[in-house]
Amino acid sequence: MAYFSRPQSSAAVRIAHPTDYDDRERSPQKRDSPQRQCRNILIYGSCRFQDKGCIYYHPATTSTSSNVAIPESPAPPSLSAQAVHAPVFVPKTTLDTSSTTSPTQPPSFTPSASPAPYFPGQEVEYDDTISSLGSFYPTAQQAFVRQPLDYHLYTNPIPDAFSPSHFISDNFREELHRRSDLIHTIPSTPYHLPEELQGYHSLAPLEPLVPERRKLVSWYSAVYRATNTSDGATYVLRRIENFRLTHRAAFGAIESWSRIRHPNIVRVREAFTTRAFNDNSLIVCYDYHPNSKSLYELYFNPKSSGLLHGQLSGSMGRIPEATLWSYIIQIANAIRVAHEAGLALRMIDPAKILLTGKNRLRINSCGIVDVLLYDTRQDITITQQEDLVLFGRLLVALCCNSLAALSALPKALDTIGRIYSADIQALALFLVSKPAPLKSITQVFEHIGTDRLLRDMDEMQIANDRLEAEVQSELENGRLVRLLCKFGFINERPEFDRDLRWAETGDRYIIKLFRDYVFHQVDENRNPVVNLSYVLTCLNKLDCGTDERIMLVSRDEQSCLVVSYKEVKACIESAFSDLSRASR
Numbered sequence: 342m343a344y345f346s347r348p349q350s351s352a353a354v355r356i357a358h359p360t361d362y363d364d365r366e367r368s369p370q371k372r373d374s375p376q377r378q379c380r381n382i383l384i385y386g387s388c389r390f391q392d393k394g395c396i397y398y399h400p401a402t403t404s405t406s407s408n409v410a411i412p413e414s415p416a417p418p419s420l421s422a423q424a425v426h427a428p429v430f431v432p433k434t435t436l437d438t439s440s441t442t443s444p445t446q447p448p449s450f451t452p453s454a455s456p457a458p459y460f461p462g463q464e465v466e467y468d469d470t471i472s473s474l475g476s477f478y479p480t481a482q483q484a485f486v487r488q489p490l491d492y493h494l495y496t497n498p499i500p501d502a503f504s505p506s507h508f509i510s511d512n513f514r515e516e517l518h519r520r521s522d523l524i525h526t527i528p529s530t531p532y533h534l535p536e537e538l539q540g541y542h543s544l545a546p547l548e549p550l551v552p553e554r555r556k557l558v559s560w561y562s563a564v565y566r567a568t569n570t571s572d573g574a575t576y577v578l579r580r581i582e583n584f585r586l587t588h589r590a591a592f593g594a595i596e597s598w599s600r601i602r603h604p605n606i607v608r609v610r611e612a613f614t615t616r617a618f619n620d621n622s623l624i625v626c627y628d629y630h631p632n633s634k635s636l637y638e639l640y641f642n643p644k645s646s647g648l649l650h651g652q653l654s655g656s657m658g659r660i661p662e663a664t665l666w667s668y669i670i671q672i673a674n675a676i677r678v679a680h681e682a683g684l685a686l687r688m689i690d691p692a693k694i695l696l697t698g699k700n701r702l703r704i705n706s707c708g709i710v711d712v713l714l715y716d717t718r719q720d721i722t723i724t725q726q727e728d729l730v731l732f733g734r735l736l737v738a739l740c741c742n743s744l745a746a747l748s749a750l751p752k753a754l755d756t757i758g759r760i761y762s763a764d765i766q767a768l769a770l771f772l773v774s775k776p777a778p779l780k781s782i783t784q785v786f787e788h789i790g791t792d793r794l795l796r797d798m799d800e801m802q803i804a805n806d807r808l809e810a811e812v813q814s815e816l817e818n819g820r821l822v823r824l825l826c827k828f829g830f831i832n833e834r835p836e837f838d839r840d841l842r843w844a845e846t847g848d849r850y851i852i853k854l855f856r857d858y859v860f861h862q863v864d865e866n867r868n869p870v871v872n873l874s875y876v877l878t879c880l881n882k883l884d885c886g887t888d889e890r891i892m893l894v895s896r897d898e899q900s901c902l903v904v905s906y907k908e909v910k911a912c913i914e915s916a917f918s919d920l921s922r923a924s925r
């Protein structure tokens with residue numbers, strides 16, 4: 342029988358196999374004999390492979406049901422320091438079902454049960470029964486003392502609403518990665534931009550400078566991504582080339598816009614002039630929404646129309662009516678906020694409306710026209726009326742899937758009537774027709790109607806629930822990373838290789854065996870068990886410090902220790918604090 346030196350701080354139980362069994366066990370020539378008692382019986386109380394060719398000896402009195410054949414716990418549920426002298430462990434053939442959770446009963450996915458292999462990069466098929474502590478113990482419900490349900494545990498999302506997973510969905514993860522990649526990518530084509538621009542650095546163009554550029558009012562513009570020196574965040578700088586600011590008061594509009602924070606408006610940050618581009622340039626700074634696309638790019642750009650229309654508008658290349666109403670509500674809402682603040686959007690143009698997430702629209706470049714046209718400023722009532730006409734024209738173009746449709750409005754409205762509901766047609770007609778005497782955004786909401794607004798609100802709340810569930814599934818991962826870091830610090834420290842007290846005895850040895858228990862399991866054919874669910878469960882129980890006991894087996898399989906997760910946790914904490922003290 343191998344001897345484990347007694348852990349200094351833990352209350353691990355030294356156990357011995359029954360003498361006759363122990364003798365057989367130690368005899369090398371008998372190692373593979375069918376007369377050797379099956380280890381599954383010893384550890385789990387049953388062997389799933391008893392009738393499926395397992396060559397080891399299975400005592401007749403042992404039930405094959407994994408639910409009942411659990412050897413009795415050798416130690417009381419809470420171990421004191423004296424418990425190290427606990428009686429010798431003798432596997433019993435009868436089961437006391439009222440005993441506490443078996444020390445040797447593994448979680449519902451037993452290591453010996455050949456869990457489904459996990460391949461890196463492949464979606465793990467998680468066993469949703471492990472997602473809450475209660476379900477760790479399906480067979481010992483009555484006797485099990487529940488751990489308090491607290492932050493230590495993975496929590497199932499609301500059933501039926503989302504497929505349960507320990508991690509956020511692949512699509513969402515991909516989208517977030519793409520956004521964060523785009524913040525750092527640098528265009529491959531060379532460009533020469535100022536290194537520093539009034540507190541911004543790392544400027545990079547957001548679009549290639551092509552010869553056939555559209556003018557913004559009467560000026561050419563360019564858009565750059567840039568990092569702000571003071572907060573480190575990334576912003577968009579829209580530059581108006583060769584613009585000479587005549588009145589500083591023109592920036593008053595930018596100040597008003599910077600106070601508006603609305604989910605359907607790209608936030609305006611600040612504006613300044615510069616000569617850093619070797620001209621007089623006006624710069625207006627906006628929030629950056631990586632991986633966004635303008636409605637023009639999505640629906641009207643001939644280069645991308647095929648693919649995107651296929652994805653977004655269905656096989657007919659048409660925007661579904663429900664999506665269209667969602668767009669209408671969002672744009673109308675942005676107009677409402679601007680008009681209530683005494684401003685006009687003036688940018689209801691497919692190239693200046695960004696889709697920044699699933700169906701989320703934001704009006705871009707607000708405030709810039711107010712600065713550009715400061716000298717010829719118009720009455721706000723007129724510009725607000727223009728907003729509604731621009732909105733109507735955008736709606737017609739979106740419905741007809743063509744900007745050319747705007748040159749023959751009556752025909753376009755006819756087409757809309759054939760494709761979409763009469764309500765859409767009526768709204769488009771209301772928006773593009775001459776005001777009589779004045780139209781207001783309130784009338785637009787009357788056209789939309791309460792039902793559609795409420796339906797949109799429902800969708801938003803469902804989307805919010807979904808996001809909360811996604812966040813919840815990632816909540817616990819930081820905790821587990823901290824735990825794994827501690828393992829990394831403690832296990833196999835080369836400088837303590839020869840220090841037996843550190844490496845191979847006591848607490849450290851338990852930690853080493855626990856590491857094997859979690860990560861180095863093998864199945865009955867000695868193939869590695871690579872099951873992420875199992876690892877997560879063990880680590881969660883370790884982090885909770887549950888009283889559940891497990892059997893740690895030495896690498897030569899000659900000895901074993903029964904310890905609780907609580908004790909392993911104490912070992913790790915003590916070893917880690919030893920290390921931390923030494924590092925000071």
Ligand SMILES: Nc1ncnc2c1ncn2[C@@H]1O[C@H](COP(=O)(O)OP(=O)(O)OP(=O)(O)O)[C@@H](O)[C@H]1O
Nearest residue numbers: 547548555564577627628629630631633634635692
């Ligand atoms: N705030 C922003 N966040 C993320 N991307 C943006 C932002 N503003 C603009 N972009 C992107 O920068 C690119 C250029 O924007 P811009 O407004 O100049 O569009 P455009 O199609 O070139 O319009 P125009 O033809 O009027 O210049 C577009 O791909 C747009 O999606």
